[in-house]
Amino acid sequence: MKRKIIVQNLTKKFGEREVLKNISFDVKEGEIFVIMGGSGSGKSTTIKHIIGLLKPTSGKIIVDDTDITALSDRELIEFRKRMGYLFQEGALFDSLTVWENVGFYFLENTKMPVKDIRKIAVEKLSLVGLKGIEDLYPSQLSGGMRKRVSLARAISTDPEIILYDEPTSGLDPVTSAMIDNLIVHLRDKIGVTSIVVTHDLDSAFSIADRIAMIHKGVIYAVGTPDEIKNHPDPVVQQFINRKAEGPITEELFKELKLSKS
Ligand SMILES: Nc1ncnc2c1ncn2[C@@H]1O[C@H](COP(=O)(O)OP(=O)(O)OP(=O)(O)O)[C@@H](O)[C@H]1O
Numbered sequence: 001m002k003r004k005i006i007v008q009n010l011t012k013k014f015g016e017r018e019v020l021k022n023i024s025f026d027v028k029e030g031e032i033f034v035i036m037g038g039s040g041s042g043k044s045t046t047i048k049h050i051i052g053l054l055k056p057t058s059g060k061i062i063v064d065d066t067d068i069t070a071l072s073d074r075e076l077i078e079f080r081k082r083m084g085y086l087f088q089e090g091a092l093f094d095s096l097t098v099w100e101n102v103g104f105y106f107l108e109n110t111k112m113p114v115k116d117i118r119k120i121a122v123e124k125l126s127l128v129g130l131k132g133i134e135d136l137y138p139s140q141l142s143g144g145m146r147k148r149v150s151l152a153r154a155i156s157t158d159p160e161i162i163l164y165d166e167p168t169s170g171l172d173p174v175t176s177a178m179i180d181n182l183i184v185h186l187r188d189k190i191g192v193t194s195i196v197v198t199h200d201l202d203s204a205f206s207i208a209d210r211i212a213m214i215h216k217g218v219i220y221a222v223g224t225p226d227e228i229k230n231h232p233d234p235v236v237q238q239f240i241n242r243k244a245e246g247p248i249t250e251e252l253f254k255e256l257k258l259s260k261s
Pocket residue numbers: 014019037038039040041042043044045046199
């Protein structure tokens with residue numbers, strides 16, 4: 001299978017703090033690649049590099065043979081048309097209605113008739129299980145509904161690659177399962193390549209073709225769900241077995257002690 005995205009020796013520093021430490025992995029075409037790890041481990045920072053919102057301190061990101069870290073801002077805008085991005089916080093425009101949010105790309109960048117844009121928006125909203133809310137404003141929706149509207153927007157341009165930052169956080173179990181099904185559906189029916197950032201273990205193991213486990217900016221393991229379940233690394237085992245005791249918490253206590261002294 002073709003490699004669609006290659007992350008090569010990616011390092012990111014914010015000031016003196018190194019939050020990504022020489023990470024490398026690749027994502028194959030049509031694959032659902034899950035990045036899991038605890039809070040602050042570097043998951044969002046990683047996918048923000050893949051869409052070109054952040055520039056690496058060093059390293060490369062190659063998408064379909066193009067090193068996107070070398071693109072100009074203008075080229076990046078063009079490149080992003082092929083990608084959908086579901087922001088962690090949803091990032092809807094409060095002053096626009098639901099359908100205008102979903103059809104935002106077309107309203108801003110095309111001369112398509114408004115009624116056609118509305119039609120696309122309604123169709124994408126129905127894919128995420130929302131109907132009859134087109135004319136509401138984001139403030140009139142529940143958190144879970146806002147998340148689904150953001151997802152409808154992320155898939156509005158039928159992108160080849162979709163990056164999801166915590167797509168199921170804050171959702172009830174039934175809606176979460178629906179979003180998981182949609183991610184799988186987009187792979188199976190359209191061949192979309194997906195990267196899903198999550199700490200929802202059930203979701204990760206049910207949808208992933210492969211999983212990467214990241215901790216403190218370092219990738220500890222990459223493999224199929226079975227390979228990750230059987231991975232010998234104690235950090236991986238503590239995380240996937242939701243254990244309160246283990247190397248992750250030991251490090252945390254050490255840091256807390258150091259910051260007190
Ligand atoms: N713009 C920024 N400036 C400075 N530090 C940042 C910036 N963005 C992220 N960080 C730091 O980088 C580290 C990794 O953050 P990131 O958002 O990638 O974590 P995450 O794994 O996605 O966490 P969560 O699951 O809580 O969203 C954190 O310590 C965070 O404080």
